[in-house]
Amino acid sequence: MTGDARIIDGKATAAALRAEIGREVAAIKATRGLTPGLHVVLVGEDPASKVYVASKERLAVEIGMNSVAHRLPAETTEAQLLAKLAELNADDSVDGILVQLPLPKHIDTGRIIDAIDPAKDVDGLHPINAGLLAGGKNGLVPCTPLGSMLLLKQALPSLSGLDAVVIGRSELVGRPVAQLLLQADCTVTIAHSRTRDLAAVVKRADIVIAAVGRPRMVKGDWIKPGATVIDVGINRLPDGKLTGDVDFAEAVKVAGAITPVPGGVGPMTIACLLKNTLTAFHARRG
Template sequence: MVASVIDGKKIANELHVEIRAKADALAASHGVVPGLAVVLVGEDPASAVYVRNKVKATAECGLKSFEFKLPAETSEAEVLGIVERLNKDPDVHGILVQLPLPKHIDSDKVLGLIDPDKDVDGFHPLNAGRLSVGLPGFVPCTPRGSAILIEKVQPDLSGLHAVVIGRSNIVGKPMAQLLLQKNATVTIAHSRTKDLPAVCRTADILVAAVGRPEMVKADWVKPGAIVIDVGINRITTPEGKGKLVGDVAYAECAEVAGAITPVPGGVGPMTIACLMLNTLDSAYRAAGATV
């Protein structure tokens, strides 16, 4: 068996087209253009790339972009002040503070100050609570994108067993909540799980989100399973070249799985597309319109 490749880039591009059409419709009907504000503090190279990709996607989707690029020595008070101004700005429907922040800035304090109705990253405790009890709110972008990819392969998850490797507040926990909402039976596995490979082999849907390069091997995968690789890890090849890999040993697992996401080109593009989607949802809600 050779797995079908879940093309996250293609699906994300299709989503961009849909978002653009709905953004244009909102502008025509209510005079509202969805606006996303991105705050970047410091010179972290990976963060700079992520922000650049997000700004590019904002333009493609017909959204307004508000960029705040601040030096690493910016004080916590200054960052909090920017967030407070953005909370009050009616042209801003989504606020994203790029992580990690410099060590002298309390990330929890900054994220906690963001208006939950503009928290398009879905990190605010109020949105986490809304998700856990099934109320409307913002879902973190990576789990939301992963859920869309899963449903492209298998629309009905009722009774299927899903295993999520990783229990972070950003991916693992919200991913489990989304799968529960679709009536899957969900196991959250982590570093303390006994016989992790055996647990993974029971999964009809396997989501890897641990940040360990190529940890999931072929003998961890149930034949025919859907494998979603959230990991993005940079390694050095034996030839000394840099290479991006996921948490899944792709080549060998693709021989066993039924469907699998590549890295890059799988979950990554969907994360950015869902940031646009969350911003669109926020703008519609602010305008009193229905998406």
């Protein structure tokens, strides 16, 4: 380690969360004879998506869930995909449905997300779940923001009154994580590519959540000394190495706590997908 910041270990936290979910799944099987079921739909041959889906499948099976991957060819039509979702929505043994993104260009992603039963939408992207989150009510929350918050609360047991800056305004990460920070009584600023003097905005934050998808954009001198930094970015460099949206080598010398890339938020995303599947199971079956 090159500096004073505490490294927030997403790998270890994700492993502990998966073990906890595994114990709960075993208890459900033993007492109720039921097994929570996660179904992932993959359309096409995107290499990164294939790796993600295989990993989700393996980890779900490892903790004792029913895990099924529906691998459909790239030429699958929107109508065929909607028919597959209707079938999964109607199947009572399916607790969680996730459609792996990105979808092929000829399919309207919005229409597909809207077609998933909100009670089974373990990605937390359905407008009903987004609305519940915005209203501070219980719904299924997107996995990466949920994982980011679990890591943040590990570093800072009380978030109340802290100044948080979220860099990025995507529906997948930026907006939902801002809602979760508001629920935790933070003062929240959502910054983005059009924000004036972004460095100065970030500099005043006790909490920085970087989710822009630009390698090492956030410099060490942007960080307030002692701030907690959650780096959601996963960018592949020309040499094949992974790096985050934060310049880790610089920021680690200034921050109080920071997530590495890889090994920070990434492992938490799949662990939270399994957590959401269990949440959906309980909400559906009482």
